[in-house]
Amino acid sequence: MRWLVATVAETVPETPGAVTLRLDVPDWPGHRAGQHVDVRLTAEDGYSAQRSYSIASPPGADRLELTVERIDDGEVSPYLTTVADVSDQFELRGPIGGWFVWDGDDPTPVLLVAGGSGVVPLMAILRHHVASESTAAMQLVYSARTLGDVIYRKELEALTGPHRAVFLTLTRESSPDWAGHQGRVDSALLAEVGWPPSVRSHCYVCGPTPFVESVADALVGLGHEPGRVKTERFGPTGG
């Protein structure tokens, strides 16, 4: 797969640790909601580092968007989140990955479960749901540490509609500003707010590996078919 040159058109701070990069990528071949790209940075001495980042923009958007969370001792994310500025360029290749995708032509209900910046590919799916005017029922259960760590907060608040629902839970918030749910995404929460297994929904779970393991186990434990639970893990090696 060919490496393409991406030019930063805009940077949008999402949270203290996460930034969205809006990119111009000539010859971008288009992508499916849920896919990712490999980003390659090359130093002047030829040393290069490569990481994968999920695409946040829906298929057909004017610009390719990546939302990147800073890993402090990472090799790539500190550059992308704190150094990269408008008109800077770097290499990427994609789209990559045909497994963790949602195409919008399936009316089956969809349950999305995100932990932290695992919300990024699921946001591409939600945005595609909006753009394609899908009538498939879709719900997002999103776990973040604090209110300030919620990526896309305003957009998510506006997304709730007849075919979409967003449920937020915070694991470390103690602010009086937050009257919503507190605690981890566990079996009890999924049983309370998620689709029941009888709906036979497609489930997409994305987040850090321990989060994905426990949510996928909980979904299967509740009776969801393992074959309908798709997972994508990320971790410190993604920095």
Add this chain to the structure above:
Amino acid sequence: MDTSSLDGNATAGALGDLFAFDVTIALTTCATCHDRRAVAELRAYLEAPGIVLRCASCGAVQLRLVRSSERAWLDLRGIQVLETRATSS
């Protein structure tokens, strides 16, 4: 449960250099325990000098990929069957 690994989704780019199709959506049958699932769902270890994919069920190594700047070595002995959708020609 091992929580340090990622999954096969993260290897789609590297494997895409070697296969003519997206191998992460193919199914493997583990040569050790015969578990059958998508490559995307295998456990991926990317910090080794190369890529290692292990069975999500029994943990046996299914795939190893090592690359230099000019050559690649792909060891698939842990996979009994690689199953992919046939494209009509």
